[in-house]
Amino acid sequence: MTEAKPGWRELPFGAVPYKPSLEYHTGDWGVERPDFDLEKCTRCTLCHFYCPEGAIGFDAGYPEVDLRFCKGCGICANECPVEAIRMVRKG
């Protein structure tokens, strides 16, 4: 009756997200960014675990923020036990 339709092997992949979200920069969402006072910092690493973006890394032994992704929520500044983080205007 009807012509043969392609089976599932022939169909193209549908709705598979194929790009890493790292290519989508969310850094322009916020107006503030954390500013670290490395003299006060005790390297407790809490800011790394509390950051919703995973934007704070300790690869160099001290905290560094990736401004391509920081949305400026301010959790790190609010939670730093030694108050070594201050939120400042971006730009």
Place this chain on the structure above:
Amino acid sequence: MSAAITLKEAVKWPDLLASGHRLCAGCAEPIIARLVLKVRRGATMATTATGCLEVATTIFPYSAWRIPWIHTAFENAAATASGIEAAWRAMRRRGRGPLAKYEILDVIAFAGDGGTYDIGLQALSGALERGHDFTYVLVDNEAYMNTGIQRSGGTPYCAWTTTSPAGTVIPGKREWKKPIDEIVIAHEIPYVATVSPAYPLDVMRKARSAFEVEGPAFLHALAPCCRGWRFPPSKTIEVAKLAVETCFFPLWECRVEDGRPLYKLSPPSLAIAKRPERKKPVEEYLRVQGRFRHLFRPKRREDLIDNIQRWVDRRWGMLLEKAGL
């Protein structure tokens, strides 16, 4: 093995939920997801029920997941996780298929409170009863935040939501929060625990325990939502901490041994059990959130605050009894 987890070590482990996801600034869900994924043992697969975490991390064509991830509908995250686990076991048994080479596979289902308390409850119950070896993470932000703050079974008493608005006639939601943990423990699964993003080490230790047990494990995570709970984004962790300090959301773990549930309080809650004067009044937790503002303004509703305090005290007392304290 789980005793080996320290913050200094864990900071070097890779994040499996990448940056660039589009959850709100100050959201607690990626904090929990990152912590849980950090302690995986090897091969890991995840599935997420519809919810904030799902729609914001996988906006086409981008995906924030660095592990194999499957989209599921609202109601069947647990069923999909069962399927992954069953497929892996079948491939292992036959010795062929893409998953056959993995000796261990951590299967994680992330679901929100809507996908657990209300819509996904029967799929969860079925998966727990069949005893699949997977970890179910309930990311509880206490309403349907993804669709615009509608009430769910997980919304607490008196909380404002768009479908339980606070006004002159009703004071927000009129029902109590569903005791989902007891429902899950009644299935006699080997491991159930509550976690809070304010205590990262506790989250990672419990997640590791959940992966290690044979059979289903359930983690109930409180995820404060700055949009829906109405507080500034920077206060997320502060609110999560207050929930534990007021015993509104105590931290504990429960293992079933010889068919008997054995409750154990986790350090932050154990400290309160040992020194009861440290327990803060629940008002401190309610006051910081705009969704409870009608309890304080324009008129202080002492009766409702007392109701909530009595509920908290009763639940805390029951928990202490169960933990044998």
